[in-house]
Ligand SMILES: Nc1ncnc2c1ncn2[C@@H]1O[C@H](COP(=O)(O)OP(=O)(O)O)[C@@H](O)[C@H]1O
């Protein structure tokens with residue numbers, strides 16, 4: 225009895241919070257747009273009994289998905305999201321790894337404080353932080369004012385409303401997600417391994433590449449997925465910091481849903497996005513599992 | 521054919537492989553190594569012995585290049601290596617915790633140092649195979665460190681540090697993590713490998729038995745200083761201080777005052793109304809100088825009747841420690857002092873001649889003990 229309960233809880237959780245909403249979204253994706261409330265047809269009418277359900281199912285089709293395939297806006301948006309996510313993940317790694325490394329190498333007494341500083345931004349609202357970046361990056365923003373003041377530039381740089389601003393926003397927002405897992409693996413690293421590597425003829429640098437880096441691999445992989453997965457569907461950062469030419473699937477989805485009120489197409493976009501994300505999510509889980517086993 | 525004894529330290533013409541010259545190491549204002557000078561010769565198996573925290577690891581880390589001496593010089597083969605980084609020394613170290621690379625297989629761990637020398641593949645493979653054979657690890661070449669036992673890991677660490685054929689191999693408590701039986705086997709294995717490869721070994725240990733088993737010479741350390749360097753038998757038979765006598769094996773220390781009774785012979789007064797003890801000593805003592813007589817328990821005989829012996833004392837058996845092959849009798853003398861005597865158990869325990877509370881006599885010869893000044 226208890227065992228059934230223990231197993232049932234996570235499955236019920238999954239069912240209620242993932243599977244049911246997903247099926248609802250999938251159902252909408254298979255429907256047609258309608259000028260009604262809710263703005264799609266058909267709707268399921270349980271009062272009509274079995275015949276009602278049959279009539280409902282017969283009206284569902286894959287029209288919206290064929291539409292997505294025929295309009296190149298969508299697959300361009302998917303590709304562009306993938307590219308932006310990949311590039312930002314790489315940049316986050318490039319910036320986050322040295323930070324995590326420095327933290328792990330700092331005196332033990334400082335580490336809790338440094339860790340605190342990494343987590344500190346989460347204490348303010350994400351939206352407010354993105355808005356502040358608008359204040360920093362806009363043409364009259366602090367950055368441009370500062371650069372003009374020190375005389376480095378004559379005319380303000382156009383950063384806001386470009387992909388560059390999106391990259392800055394994404395890297396800034398997701399940096400802690402990279403630093404934390406990488407730091408966790410680096411902090412566990414036995415310093416004697418590096419001494420052993422040097423003893424066997426490595427320079428400091430080659431000891432890093434041959435020992436430290438491979439041993440922090442699982443942290444790097446975890447960090448990359450934690451940045452990559454949410455960035456693909458990111459909507460707030462591209463709409464606030466990006467320009468009209470910043471194409472991201474999250475933004476497209478939002479516009480289909482709220483501007484066009486085309487719930488079925490928006491749902492179809494969401495279903496495809498989910499299918500794309502399943503691959504990295506599964507890979508991420510496998511990495512975590514392997515990590516646990518090797519420590520096990 | 522006369523067998524030549526390996527004793528380069530007695531030969532003034534030999535030049536040492538390693539020479540510590542007044543080496544001091546301080547961490548802040550704490551002195552971990554205090555003005556140490558020592559010569560270690562090629563092909564030696566040199567043991568650093570001392571209680572935990574006396575500076576053994578620090579001394580070894582200076583040889584490996586992980587610490588630099590605060591004062592003094594360290595010479596290796598005629599070169600001052602005090603500030604040479606670890607990767608530029610012909611020295612390899614086997615770490616106390618083994619420090620095997622967890623992401624590499626046994627084979628790759630052993631090949632690690634060879635690959636850094638950019639040897640060609642065949643040479644590396646041949647050398648790794650040789651090391652695997654030497655340490656009997658062929659069957660485990662493909663395993664990762666977490667897939668083998670503690671004893672095997674220890675052998676991988678040894679193979680890895682030997683692979684580059686260093687002039688000097690440093691072993692920091694290499695057998696600390698092994699159980700008693702495996703330890704013993706491995707000690708003999710170490711000696712065997714040391715002889716086969718002709719490498720100079722410096723081993724750190726806090727286990728005096730281990731040091732005695734493997735070493736050509738033993739340096740006993742106390743609080744950052746070396747208090748005695750001798751061959752294992754000399755350390756045991758001729759300790760130069762109470763500290764060394766007490767640290768190496770079991771010993772009875774009897775304190776008293778010395779007075780000469782003949783050439784190299786002293787009478788030791790050790791309490792009111794007792795006949796003085798007689799001991800021979802090459803070390804000379806002035807009249808009435810305080811001294812300690814150190815006698816090993818196995819050199820003390822135990823009797824039921826008063827024996828005909830130069831030194832004899834009477835007491836009561838307080839305790840018997842049964843060690844299987846031996847028994848140690850703790851005998852309390854009239855003044856409350858306890859003297860230990862050890863006897864081989866040649867008879868079954870049921871037929872033992874002495875038991876608790878028995879009145880017994882203890883005796884030893886005038887050459888059984890060592891007379892020490894401090
Ligand atoms: N890096 C260091 N900083 C400060 N003190 C140290 C350091 N390394 C060792 N010590 C001190 O030096 C003393 C000797 O240490 P160690 O050589 O490790 O002893 P052993 O190996 O004989 O147990 C100890 O008291 C230890 O606390």
Ligand SMILES: [Mg+2]
Nearest residue numbers: 576577616693
């Ligand atoms: Mg130590």
